Amino acid sequence: MNVSYILGLFLVFLVALIGGFVAKKLKFQPIIGYIIAGIVSSAILPIEKTRVQELAEFGSILLLFSIGLELSIEQFRSFFRRVLVSSTIQIIIVSIILFFVLKLFTVSNVTALVLSLGFSLSSTAVVVKMLFDRGESETIHGKIMTAWVLVQDLAVVPIMIILPLFASGAENIWLTSSIAIIKALSVIVVAFILGKSVVPYLIHKVAEMNSRELLLLTAVSLAVGTAAGVAYLGISPALGAFIAGFVISESQENHAVFTETRPLRDLFVALFFVTLGFFITPQLIIANIGKIVLISAILMVIKFLVTIFVSYLLKFKGKTMVVSSIGLAQVGEFAFIIFSSASILGIISPEDSAVGIAIGLLTLIISPFLYSKSYIFWKFLRSKFNIFSSLDRNLLEETSFSNHIIILGYGRVGSWVGKALIDQAIPFVVVDFNQQVVNECINYGINAIYGDPSENEVLDVVNIQLAKAVVIAIPDRISQESIITHIQTISPNTRIISRVHLDEDYEKLKNLKVDKLVQPEFEAATSIIKNILVTMGKGKDEVNKSIKSIRLSHAKI
Known part of the structure; x- marks a missing residue:
């Protein structure tokens, strides 16, 4: 060659x-x-x-x-x-x-x-x-x-x-x-x-x-x-x-x-x-x-x-x-x-x-x-053109929601939360940007609105000021930050529970003083650790102590 x-x-x-x-x-x-x-x-x-x-x-x-x-x-x-x-x-x-x-x-x-x-x-x-x-x-x-x-x-x-x-x-x-x-x-x-x-x-x-x-x-x-x-x-x-x-x-x-x-x-x-x-x-x-x-x-x-x-x-x-x-x-x-x-x-x-x-x-x-x-x-x-808003103007009607839970995003995480609330007869409303999901919710008798949860207008329709808590189940941090900021501005006493995906996102959202952050990957890890420790014959107190230590370490991220 x-x-x-x-x-x-x-x-x-x-x-x-x-x-x-x-x-x-x-x-x-x-x-x-x-x-x-x-x-x-x-x-x-x-x-x-x-x-x-x-x-x-x-x-x-x-x-x-x-x-x-x-x-x-x-x-x-x-x-x-x-x-x-x-x-x-x-x-x-x-x-x-x-x-x-x-x-x-x-x-x-x-x-x-x-x-x-x-x-x-x-x-x-x-x-x-x-x-x-x-x-x-x-x-x-x-x-x-x-x-x-x-x-x-x-x-x-x-x-x-x-x-x-x-x-x-x-x-x-x-x-x-x-x-x-x-x-x-x-x-x-x-x-x-x-x-x-x-x-x-x-x-x-x-x-x-x-x-x-x-x-x-x-x-x-x-x-x-x-x-x-x-x-x-x-x-x-x-x-x-x-x-x-x-x-x-x-x-x-x-x-x-x-x-x-x-x-x-x-x-x-x-x-x-x-x-x-x-x-x-x-x-x-x-x-x-x-x-x-x-x-x-x-x-x-x-x-x-x-x-x-x-x-x-x-x-x-x-x-x-x-x-x-x-x-x-x-x-x-x-x-x-x-x-x-x-x-x-x-x-x-x-x-x-x-x-x-x-x-x-x-x-x-x-x-x-x-x-x-x-x-x-x-x-x-x-801000300049209404066609760039995701909210269906037909939904802009007065609602009677109060003492309710708002679920933003009804995918894998949000739907499980919704099922638990239904079992406990706790009133809630869903906001999702997938028309098929919204239609399915309505067919099952669930209050649901089609719109982008990160739009202030959409959030205002579901009476945030009268809600007991807001569950942010959508995955992207940019939208989460926008939602959290708006809620804290118009209803600072409403409890905010948000999912979070990446460690860097966890840190940024923690700085916004969110009431509760849940990281699915971390929760899965703690569940696996708990099962491993039980399999290895560790006692309940020792398992709980280990999980508590891990959670404290995670909170310091």
């Missing part, structure tokens, strides 16, 4: 390590560090880029395979219809608007179409990380955003199908398109049939052998084999890997397969994104800096406004509508794969691909900062 090739491979992994480390320190996604590392290294290091890029293409195959593996209809079944419709409409509208915007920058029709399709997609990795970092994964807007980007991941299927058509130069584009679509649908149907019968059986039999090596080899063979098979049909090999992953996701062993393939995927994905950075030279950035910044700003504004519009039409309201729209305003990692594939196929120039990647990279860097200000921006919009 050529020594320069081995040296180049070593240097790529080295700069990926450095870029990933810096990105981690700055709390960015690793892919941002990888791409920037590629930009810097391409100008100063002697890397044989062509051969390394060929190997990096394997990274895109494994990336799409693992994304397909993580997809599950069950993840967004409760929002499936609305999110499927809204996400699809958003992609179409954003693509059309951005197409004409890009034409203003003297871009060719085909290039404008490819770039606009890529720009219409949002980043699964960034959205999931932003939600996790803020403890908002289980909120309504968190679930909607997650479902939204997962539907967009599925949208890459038709996009990758039509890409080769632009490179074919076919005179009868409709005939060529029809043939390509029939081929793709045939592959999907065959994959679905195999996914319900052959593949789960094969994976299960391999898993029964208790060999991690064989499970890994089986998974990679399925990914690469499917990629190679569809490539012969003129379909993107990366798309084939995505379909293979989606098929395996329906098997019982999908989590084990994901665990085994993830290290290999991460290795080659780092290689892939570093090589993407090779094409974004410092000279190209300097020459196009104005265009990159301007288009980045325009596309983020367009995506925000279109998502607001679509969300409003489909009955998403208030904070959910605004926060979700800001969180989905960036360009996703799938766009980079689309641009790279289009460049390899000769559909767009390497320079246009590089500019597109640079624009997407800038939105990824900006997005977490904008999302951190999303609540402030929502409150500003709410």
